[in-house]
Amino acid sequence: MSATEGTSTLVLGGVRSGKSGHGESLLQAHREVRYLATGPTTSSDAEWVARVAAHRQRRDERYTTVETTDIAGALRSDPHTPTLLDDLGTWLAAKLDELGGWDQEPVDLSKLRTELCAAISSFAGDLVIISPEAGLSLVPPTPAGRRFQDELGTLNEAVAAACERVVLVVAGRVVELPAAAPTVTTSGVPVVVTPPVQPATVDADPESARPDPDTAPHAGGPVDPTDAEVFPTVDTPDLGVARAARDRHLTLTKPAGSLGRMEDIGVWLASCQGVCPPRPVSAPTVAVFAGDHGVARSGVSAFPPEVTAQMVANIAAGGAAVNVLARRSGATVHVFDMSVDAETAPEVSRFKVRRSSGDLTSTDALTLAEARMALAAGRAIADELVDSGADLLIGGEMGIGNTTPASVLIGTLCRREPVEIVGRGTGIDDAGWIRKTAAIRDGMRRARPHVHDPLSLLASVAGADLTALAGFLAQAAVRRTPVIIDGMVVTAAAMVAAELAPGASRWWLAGHRSVEPAHAIALHHLDLEPVLDLSMRLGEGSGALAALPLVLSAADILSTMATFDEAGVSDRDGDPSAAPAGEPSPTAVAVAP
Numbered sequence: 001m002s003a004t005e006g007t008s009t010l011v012l013g014g015v016r017s018g019k020s021g022h023g024e025s026l027l028q029a030h031r032e033v034r035y036l037a038t039g040p041t042t043s044s045d046a047e048w049v050a051r052v053a054a055h056r057q058r059r060d061e062r063y064t065t066v067e068t069t070d071i072a073g074a075l076r077s078d079p080h081t082p083t084l085l086d087d088l089g090t091w092l093a094a095k096l097d098e099l100g101g102w103d104q105e106p107v108d109l110s111k112l113r114t115e116l117c118a119a120i121s122s123f124a125g126d127l128v129i130i131s132p133e134a135g136l137s138l139v140p141p142t143p144a145g146r147r148f149q150d151e152l153g154t155l156n157e158a159v160a161a162a163c164e165r166v167v168l169v170v171a172g173r174v175v176e177l178p179a180a181a182p183t184v185t186t187s188g189v190p191v192v193v194t195p196p197v198q199p200a201t202v203d204a205d206p207e208s209a210r211p212d213p214d215t216a217p218h219a220g221g222p223v224d225p226t227d228a229e230v231f232p233t234v235d236t237p238d239l240g241v242a243r244a245a246r247d248r249h250l251t252l253t254k255p256a257g258s259l260g261r262m263e264d265i266g267v268w269l270a271s272c273q274g275v276c277p278p279r280p281v282s283a284p285t286v287a288v289f290a291g292d293h294g295v296a297r298s299g300v301s302a303f304p305p306e307v308t309a310q311m312v313a314n315i316a317a318g319g320a321a322v323n324v325l326a327r328r329s330g331a332t333v334h335v336f337d338m339s340v341d342a343e344t345a346p347e348v349s350r351f352k353v354r355r356s357s358g359d360l361t362s363t364d365a366l367t368l369a370e371a372r373m374a375l376a377a378g379r380a381i382a383d384e385l386v387d388s389g390a391d392l393l394i395g396g397e398m399g400i401g402n403t404t405p406a407s408v409l410i411g412t413l414c415r416r417e418p419v420e421i422v423g424r425g426t427g428i429d430d431a432g433w434i435r436k437t438a439a440i441r442d443g444m445r446r447a448r449p450h451v452h453d454p455l456s457l458l459a460s461v462a463g464a465d466l467t468a469l470a471g472f473l474a475q476a477a478v479r480r481t482p483v484i485i486d487g488m489v490v491t492a493a494a495m496v497a498a499e500l501a502p503g504a505s506r507w508w509l510a511g512h513r514s515v516e517p518a519h520a521i522a523l524h525h526l527d528l529e530p531v532l533d534l535s536m537r538l539g540e541g542s543g544a545l546a547a548l549p550l551v552l553s554a555a556d557i558l559s560t561m562a563t564f565d566e567a568g569v570s571d572r573d574g575d576p577s578a579a580p581a582g583e584p585s586p587t588a589v590a591v592a593p
């Protein structure tokens with residue numbers, strides 16, 4: 001695992017699988033790429049020379065070719081320039097040539113492997129290593145062939161352990177290979193296993209109940225960070241209950257559809273709970289995800305980055321807008337420092353991934369390992385809150401500069417231009433607007449290659465706070481728990497959550513539409529209709545909390561309002577026992593009518 005901000009990827013594949021093309025696509029966003037050519041370029045084999053020429057032709061002028069078999073030395077001498085190493089098979093063949101390793105006497109390549117893996121681990125930039133997956137073919141009929149296949153298998157396993165990502169390319173299709181659990185590989189190279197997120201209490205509020213970490217039940221058990229991006233199938237809210245709730249609305253003492261969207265919200269809540277009439281919401285709970293962003297140092301916000309830590313303390317002390325609005329509806333607020341660029345109180349930093357995410361304009365916001373940790377943390381937080389009784393969740397955020405990564409995510413996933421999505425955030429002036437638009441453009445250029453890979457997308461541009469939010473929102477749906485979505489920052493994370501866990505958006509209600517232009521675009525993309533439009537632009541969860549009283553009321557209407565029958569009120573046709581005819585409101589919330 002790389003200790004710095006670049007990503008190391010091992011791309012495995014058979015002959016003509018598309019592995020080199022895929023490897024090149026991973027480095028597409030870089031202006032300059034070093035190509036470590038490990039195979040002979042001059043040969044008496046004309047077909048081989050033609051192959052090498054074809055590979056070179058495909059690589060454009062961004063590539064500088066370095067021909068070497070000392071790849072560990074090359075990686076050490078320049079550990080920053082994005083590098084493509086193509087491929088390990090030819091390197092291994094060259095080494096076996098050099099050491100006489102084709103002969104009967106086996107040679108020990110373990111030192112070479114260890115040296116190579118150490119160079120990979122300390123490489124700071126993006127690194128893509130191509131290697132043949134020879135183990136899927138027949139056992140070769142010659143001793144030399146068998147030796148090569150065995151050595152290559154051992155080498156691939158060792159290099160895979162040193163890389164953050166491993167993919168297998170088959171027929172041009174890319175399969176992400178999850179990290180292995182063992183601590184030592186057969187090659188003797190230790191695998192770094194990310195420590196699992198410790199189950200612990202989530203509460204910033206000392207008054208509320210703390211679950212026992214040993215006994216708290218988790219659906220499917222604690223989330224393993226090594227495959228945090230893998231979600232089980234998300235169920236659909238109960239459509240039978242949705243139908244029953246619509247029918248019940250028709251029996252209540254009001255003209256059909258007269259409570260408008262509030263009727264739909266009640267239907268949605270009942271279908272999420274799986275019961276009609278719905279239970280009153282008894283423990284609405286807000287989780288505010290906080291983090292700093294390297295890009296905030298480039299003047300994209302009206303406020304300085306130190307405000308993030310100060311506001312985290314303010315939220316923990318109960319003094320922010322989110323706390324005031326939550327108290328009005330009886331909601332509990334928890335704040336989590338995922339990546340604040342300061343030391344924060346231990347009770348808020350339990351899930352912290354790092355101090356500040358990287359500057360998305362020039363580097364990955366997170367390594368893939370960090371992105372997995374943040375996703376796992378968001379999922380663990382959702383699990384813990386649900387297990388301790390939360391029956392409605394709200395995701396909020398706090399982080400100076402975070403409308404910039406959120407805009408990058410929305411622009412990339414909705415394929416919009418930066419000028420269409422850029423907003424004023426905390427209130428930047430025109431010069432700030434120009435800087436922010438340029439930052440979004442640069443971020444989108446870096447994000448574009450990852451548009452079909454949610455985990456890489458989060459790592460490249462989102463940061464730990466938005467990544468944890470994505471995990472939280474997706475896991476809430478896995479846990480069949482309704483969520484009110486907040487403003488454009490939370491909705492940006494929700495878009496990625498919907499990619500990770502298809503169907504999750506049926507468990508979400510959009511609380512409001514923020515004035516940020518990207519928000520309407522993201523809500524449209526998710527097919528969510530906001531409940532309120534109050535020209536708000538705060539974040540923290542405030543827009544969702546503004547809508548919460550309506551959700552609580554919608555549940556009460558369905559559960560406590562008298563029917564025509566009970567109240568002895570005549571229906572439209574003057575019959576006190578028959579339900580009035582009428583169409584429910586056409587503005588469905590999240591459950592298909």
Ligand SMILES: Cc1cc2ncn([C@H]3O[C@H](COP(=O)(O)O)[C@@H](O)[C@H]3O)c2cc1C
Nearest residue numbers: 301303397398399400401402403425426539
């Ligand atoms: C005092 C204060 C409280 C906030 N609460 C939420 N935000 C909101 O504004 C920030 C995003 O806007 P930008 O990208 O322009 O920095 C985030 O912290 C967001 O939560 C706040 C911002 C400030 C200054």
Ligand SMILES: O=C(O)c1cccnc1
Nearest residue numbers: 487488489514537538539
């Ligand atoms: O809509 C939002 O989420 C938002 C808008 C401005 C600042 N922070 C958040």
